[in-house]
Amino acid sequence: MTDVSGAPADVLHTLFHSDQGGHEQVVLCQDRASGLKAVIALHSTALGPALGGTRFYPYATEAEAVADALNLARGMSYKNAMAGLDHGGGKAVIIGDPDVVKTEELLLAYGRFVASLGGRYVTACDVGTYVADMDVVARACRWTTGRSPENGGAGDSSVLTAFGVYQGMRASAQHLWGDPSLRDRTVGVAGVGKVGHHLVEHLLAEGARVVITDVRQEAVRRIADKHPSVAVVADTERLIEFDGLDVYAPCALGGALNDASVPVLTAKIVCGAANNQLAHPGVEKDLADRGILYAPDYVVNAGGVIQVADELHGFDFDRCRAKAAKIFDTTLAIFARAKTDGIPPAAAADRLAEQRMHEAARTPVG
Numbered sequence: 001m002t003d004v005s006g007a008p009a010d011v012l013h014t015l016f017h018s019d020q021g022g023h024e025q026v027v028l029c030q031d032r033a034s035g036l037k038a039v040i041a042l043h044s045t046a047l048g049p050a051l052g053g054t055r056f057y058p059y060a061t062e063a064e065a066v067a068d069a070l071n072l073a074r075g076m077s078y079k080n081a082m083a084g085l086d087h088g089g090g091k092a093v094i095i096g097d098p099d100v101v102k103t104e105e106l107l108l109a110y111g112r113f114v115a116s117l118g119g120r121y122v123t124a125c126d127v128g129t130y131v132a133d134m135d136v137v138a139r140a141c142r143w144t145t146g147r148s149p150e151n152g153g154a155g156d157s158s159v160l161t162a163f164g165v166y167q168g169m170r171a172s173a174q175h176l177w178g179d180p181s182l183r184d185r186t187v188g189v190a191g192v193g194k195v196g197h198h199l200v201e202h203l204l205a206e207g208a209r210v211v212i213t214d215v216r217q218e219a220v221r222r223i224a225d226k227h228p229s230v231a232v233v234a235d236t237e238r239l240i241e242f243d244g245l246d247v248y249a250p251c252a253l254g255g256a257l258n259d260a261s262v263p264v265l266t267a268k269i270v271c272g273a274a275n276n277q278l279a280h281p282g283v284e285k286d287l288a289d290r291g292i293l294y295a296p297d298y299v300v301n302a303g304g305v306i307q308v309a310d311e312l313h314g315f316d317f318d319r320c321r322a323k324a325a326k327i328f329d330t331t332l333a334i335f336a337r338a339k340t341d342g343i344p345p346a347a348a349a350d351r352l353a354e355q356r357m358h359e360a361a362r363t364p365v366g
């Protein structure tokens, strides 16, 4: 997947003339009364209605907002395809600082724009938007997920996201060591927030040795107080060089795998929840060259989107958990394809996702 960036003319050129874009529809939304300025980008509806969250962010320029919406929407097509969902990829961005401009009036206006697409786009939470915001958007638009349980939603998605990452990690162990068990393996978790701390619980339950780090001391303390066996290191730099580390799980911010971290990483597997772990194209090859198995981020962290998709049909935790458990098989299939094609797993995941979208687009419906 290649990034879209630059001035409006470049963005339009990418959209209509480059094989890196290929988006179906981009909607620019403005509501002067509430101050809403938003971009809704639909990359593909080949597999079904486009599904992806709403990012609320103070973009420096409108062109930057459009470029971000296009990139994120494209990413969702791949993520939803590999999660086995009957959903295409879309994403929306609302321009502005959510702490300053977010109001009920603005969210309702946004909901009306999403509703105007008649179900071609289903929205959810992302950076800067929360379950409570989706409850408001849902009052204006039925194609809204990520709502609170009181409003028919599934609530916090981090439980199933962590479960999916854990399944991806077991599949990685199976591929590399011939056994999915993480018992007595040493796993380093960078970022023990909502997803990371649930992941730690899975790992401890299986008998893994766990090492953690987080910039927030209260997040570290929450785990260390409950589980004295968990080792704590001061920062991510120390974690990635930890002696005897078998698995590295980035569960904080993007860009964890970069020119500084990959050469010194002691782990043999990388599998974590963070989005956009590869800092730039080429890092996936650097990992492969060092013999490090990388479980593609958007595949193993799909538990959250599996949950919001399920919410559309009336959320059922067990059904959803069963779907998230399939991340194990999907991850193995990616490693197998990578081996057959002689490419890194990140590229194999892209190929498999493209194949599914391509085949669905050719299948007559009805």
Ligand SMILES: NC(=O)c1ccc[n+]([C@@H]2O[C@H](COP(=O)([O-])OP(=O)(O)OC[C@H]3O[C@@H](n4cnc5c(N)ncnc54)[C@H](O)[C@@H]3O)[C@@H](O)[C@H]2O)c1
Residues within 6 Å of the ligand: 157, 158, 159, 161, 190, 191, 192, 193, 194, 195, 196, 213, 214, 215, 216, 219, 236, 251, 252, 253, 254, 273, 274, 275, 301, 302, 304, 305
């Ligand atoms: N929540 C979900 O369902 C979900 C789904 C898919 C992907 N993700 C991704 O997973 C990651 C974690 O999500 P979350 O919901 O747990 O977020 P979170 O904010 O609850 O947790 C992130 C944790 O990382 C810590 N952190 C930040 N910078 C750090 C650093 N430099 N070193 C160490 N720790 C650092 C934070 O203090 C925090 O405790 C994010 O990248 C998110 O985009 C989350």
